[in-house]
Amino acid sequence: MEGLFFLGGLGAIIVITLLFRLSLTIVLRLVKNGIFGAVLLWMANILGGLVGLSLPITPITAVLTGAFGCPMVVIMGIYYYLF
Numbered sequence: 001m002e003g004l005f006f007l008g009g010l011g012a013i014i015v016i017t018l019l020f021r022l023s024l025t026i027v028l029r030l031v032k033n034g035i036f037g038a039v040l041l042w043m044a045n046i047l048g049g050l051v052g053l054s055l056p057i058t059p060i061t062a063v064l065t066g067a068f069g070c071p072m073v074v075i076m077g078i079y080y081y082l083f
Contacts, residue, residue, distance in 0.1 A: 033066030044073045
């Protein structure tokens, strides 16, 4: 069932790309960064759970973390620790 949703989402991304004439490589890079960011945030949540720190995994935070890497995780950790 999840595979069907994945294929539907991938199809929607391709249709949107064709409608707005975006380069498919840019869209796929954004998706890849989002997946990488979500995995990075998930690992940070596992390690942060040891000290009581939890970072939300949302599409925006995942893409930002994928784009900026580990420094973004540190900045988000500081932000959520203080606020």
